[in-house]
Every structure is written in structure tokens, then in C-alpha cells.
Amino acid sequence: MAFSGRFSLADHAGKAARTAPADTVAAPKVFINTGFENASPMNWDTDAEGRVIGSLIYDHERFAQNRANNHWHFQVEAQTGTDVTIILQNFDNIWNNTHASPISKQSPVVVSFDNKTWETRPAEFLPDNRLQIKLKMSGPSVYIASIEPYRISDLDRFLARIKNNKLVKVSRIGQTSEGRSLEIITIGNEKATKKLFLRGRAHAFEAGGNWTLEGFVDRLLQNDAEARKWLKRYCVYILPMANKDGVARGKTRFNANGYDLNRKWDKPADSLVAPENFYLEKWLRMMVSTNRKPDLALDVHNDNGGNLHVSRPDGDIKKYLMNMAKLDSLLRKHTWFTEGSTRPGFRNPGTLGEGFMERFGIEAAVYELNYEWVEGLKKAPVAKDWLLLGSQLPNVFYEYFEEKPGR
Ligand SMILES: [Zn+2]
Structure with missing residues (x-):
């Protein structure tokens, strides 16, 4: 909910001035609204020059020193024509027990004046791990985010749009710790030769995976000759948004329990x-x-590298590594993916990729999408770029699951 137009900030400050003693505070010319779905929690204030200083609230991991802030999503309200400067801080993240700031000279900022169309804007990296955003208000309010948002309400709209399609089955498999439903979307015929599992949004800020999965499903459901051909070969199971509680609360990484x-x-x-x-x-x-x-199985994520992270479980993984090399080359052939796979030798036993292989015997990897820069498109990505990637994936899996005759 926004307060713009209900009452003016100047009136409000006037009342405060009558009751407050000596050191009254000038009313800011802007209001930062974080009272909506997926907004990032933050404290904010204005400095002597009228700049907004936004102190993001860290997302803390339970049983570890780790803390993360990659997500910013808030609404700025100010008179049309106002020049607004916002400085965001608290990017002193801790990752694997070492300090690691998530912001860089390439940190993306996306803005939307209508909460529908988003565009990337430059942001300035300031000393002491701060990020400065300057813009002129071309309307009474603007949304600012680190990545084009994909909220639970976006997922709900998507599910409502596809759920009556005869190729789609949506099944509830359980619930999050705050009681939100977890669903598996099945696309196609379960009697198809091969089965693909995809998970999105294990980490709360990583909206790119959701956009990609939506683009993928929409292409599979076009019911043209190609789509029928793809779905004859494979059936798809998707857990689209694992960390719904984190998404609802605008967290960066962890679930509601850290x-x-x-x-x-x-x-x-x-x-x-x-x-x-x-x-x-x-x-x-x-x-x-x-x-x-x-x-x-692929776990779809966002980071600032964009690689396919091949699992390294113990044991003989020759066949798996050959399959991952094939997946890598098919991603390059059919999509804008150019980043490649992580080098051999990397072992990360707790990831979904390695857990699926070691405990369930399912070949799996973590697929990261670079949210700062897509080299294959030479641009900072917005939703339509991930929707495009999703629409290019059906052919990747069609050829991936190709059975060579005689084997
Ligand atoms: Zn992630």
C-alpha cells in the first residue's frame, strides 16, 4: 500500500513540530515504501544534502556466521520532477566465513515507474561498499530493485493461466515453514521416454530462474508440431519457487528459519x-x-558468474561428466548461454546437485544465470531476456535426451 496522495509529508512534519521540543527534523522530500510483497526490509534516513541513506537488513544464516544482502526492492515516492539520490549500504556480506561484498562496478539496478515495465539503470559504486542510485522522478513513484522482481503473485498468475491446459498438472507436495503451498508442475505425458526435474528460487532474491522457467513452460505449451515432438521425448517436473517465505519477505538467500x-x-x-x-x-x-x-535435475539460480556448476560426487562420474559436456554444448548451440561449466575438481557436497546424485542416483547440476551481465546478449538482463532463454531450452533437452541407436 502506498500513501501518496493521502496526506502530505509537510502536514505530517508540521504536527510533529508542534509537539517536539527543540531539535525538530526537516521533513524529507521523499518517502521510501517497503510495505509490499517482496520489498526488501531496510531502515532509511536522509542526510544533510537530502540524499536517502538506505540501510538494508541482513539475511542471516542459522548455525553459521554467514549473512547476505543481494536483494533490494523498494518504492520511492516523491513529487514528479524531483531529483532523487539514494545510497544503499550494508553490503558487508559474510560468505563461507569470509567477508565478500556482492556489489561491484557492474551491479545492476532496475527501475519501473508503472510496476510493469522495468529497465536497467546505471548505479555508482561508492567507497565503503555502498551503491548510489540517482534518478529524476518522471512520475509520483518509482520501484527500484536489484533484479526484475518475480513475486508469489506472479507465480500465482502464471499457475492460474496454465492450470487448465490438458498438458499441465499442478500438485501440492507440502508446505513451507510459514504454511505456503509447495507445488510441482508436471508438463506433458508421464509416459514419455525421459524425465526432467527443475527447481527454481531456492534463494529468495534469484528471480531470473522463475522468469526462465515461465518462458520454458510457455514454449512447451504452444502445442505446435515442435512442442508435440519435444513432449513425446520428455516429461517435465518443476518445483518453481522453493523459498516462497523468503520471496514474500524480500529476503536475499535463506528460508524463514535461516x-x-x-x-x-x-x-x-x-x-x-x-x-x-x-x-x-x-x-x-x-x-x-x-x-x-x-x-x-537442474537447480536454477542467479549469481554474477552464470556458469553451469557440474557436480563432483565421489565415485565414477565419467558418464555424468560426458553428459554435462553435452548439456554445456547444447546450451551454447540453442540459447544465449556462453559462460561454460565450472572447472573439474570443484566439490561442494551439500548442494542439490551432489545430494541428488549421491542420495538418489539422479544426474544433477546447479545452473546459475548471471544477473549482472549476459555476455551472449551484451547487456544487463531483464525478464524478457530470461523468458527468451526459457523459450530456447526445449530444444536443448530434446537433443540432450536423444538416444543414439544401437546403445
Ligand atoms: Zn542461488
Whole structure:
């Protein structure tokens, strides 16, 4: 909810002045609204020059020193024509017990004056890990974010749009710790030769995965000759938004209990601390026990590298590595992906990729989408770039699942 037009900030300040003693505070010319879905929690103030200083609230991990701030999403209200300067701070993140700031000279900022059309804007990296955003108000309010938002309400609209399609089945598999439903979207015929599993939004700020999954599903549902050909070969299962509680609250990474949903996959998930993983594991065991084990699983993320992270579990993984090389080359052939796979030798036993392989015997990897810069498109990405990627993926999986005759 926004307050613009209800009462003026000047009136409000006038009342405060009558009751406050000596040191009254000048009314700011702007208001920062964080009272909406997926807004990032922050404290804010204005300095002597009228600049807004926004202190983001860290997202803390339980049982670890780690803390993260990659997400900013708020609404600025000010008179049309006003020049607004916003300085964001608290990017002193801690990752794997070391300091690691997420912002760089390439940190993206996206803005929208109508909350529908988003465009990228330059931001300035300031000393002491701060980010400065300057803009002129071309309307009474503007939304500013780190990445074009994809909220639970966007997912709900998407599900409502596709759920009556005869190729779609939406099943509730459990709930988040705050009681939001976790669903699996099944696309196509389960009797198809191959099965693909995709998970999106394990980390709350990483909206790019959701846009990509939506583009993928929309292309599969076009019901043209190509789409029918793809779905004859493979059926798709998608958990589109694992960390709904984090998305609702505008958090960066962890679930409502401070749990990282892409860690600790080497052991069964706790049903109370990590119900989002617990119910996914329960569903997976059901799939395995009913002879419907996925042939490939990808966990879709955002970072500032954009690589395909190949798993490195112990044991003989020659065939898996060959498959990942094939996936890498098909992504390059059919999509704007150019970044490549992480180098051999990297072992990260807690990720979904390695947990799926070691505990469920499912070939799996983590697919990161670069949210700062897409080299294949030479631009900072917005939703339409990920929707495009999603629409290019059906052919990738069609050729990935190709069975060579005689094998
Ligand atoms: Zn992630």
C-alpha cells in the first residue's frame, strides 16, 4: 500500500513540530515504501544534502556466521520532477566465513515507474561498499530493485493461466515453514521416454530462474508440431519457487528459519527447519519408488558468474561428466548461454546437485544465470531476456535426451 496522495509529508512534519521540543527534523522530500510483497526490509534516513541513506537488513544464516544482502526492492515516492539520490549500504556480506561484498562496478539496478515495465539503470559504486542510485522522478513513484522482481503473485498468475491446459498438472507436495503451498508442475505425458526435474528460487532474491522457467513452460505449451515432438521425448517436473517465505519477505538467500535450501543435501532435511527440502525429498522418494526417477535435475539460480556448476560426487562420474559436456554444448548451440561449466575438481557436497546424485542416483547440476551481465546478449538482463532463454531450452533437452541407436 502506498500513501501518496493521502496526506502530505509537510502536514505530517508540521504536527510533529508542534509537539517536539527543540531539535525538530526537516521533513524529507521523499518517502521510501517497503510495505509490499517482496520489498526488501531496510531502515532509511536522509542526510544533510537530502540524499536517502538506505540501510538494508541482513539475511542471516542459522548455525553459521554467514549473512547476505543481494536483494533490494523498494518504492520511492516523491513529487514528479524531483531529483532523487539514494545510497544503499550494508553490503558487508559474510560468505563461507569470509567477508565478500556482492556489489561491484557492474551491479545492476532496475527501475519501473508503472510496476510493469522495468529497465536497467546505471548505479555508482561508492567507497565503503555502498551503491548510489540517482534518478529524476518522471512520475509520483518509482520501484527500484536489484533484479526484475518475480513475486508469489506472479507465480500465482502464471499457475492460474496454465492450470487448465490438458498438458499441465499442478500438485501440492507440502508446505513451507510459514504454511505456503509447495507445488510441482508436471508438463506433458508421464509416459514419455525421459524425465526432467527443475527447481527454481531456492534463494529468495534469484528471480531470473522463475522468469526462465515461465518462458520454458510457455514454449512447451504452444502445442505446435515442435512442442508435440519435444513432449513425446520428455516429461517435465518443476518445483518453481522453493523459498516462497523468503520471496514474500524480500529476503536475499535463506528460508524463514535461516536455512540455505541449496546446502546440506548430503543428509535428509529436517521437516521443521527446512520443510521446503523435506517435502521435495519426500516427493523424490515417491518418484523413485514408482519407477519415475528423473533422468536429469537442474537447480536454477542467479549469481554474477552464470556458469553451469557440474557436480563432483565421489565415485565414477565419467558418464555424468560426458553428459554435462553435452548439456554445456547444447546450451551454447540453442540459447544465449556462453559462460561454460565450472572447472573439474570443484566439490561442494551439500548442494542439490551432489545430494541428488549421491542420495538418489539422479544426474544433477546447479545452473546459475548471471544477473549482472549476459555476455551472449551484451547487456544487463531483464525478464524478457530470461523468458527468451526459457523459450530456447526445449530444444536443448530434446537433443540432450536423444538416444543414439544401437546403445
Ligand atoms: Zn542461488
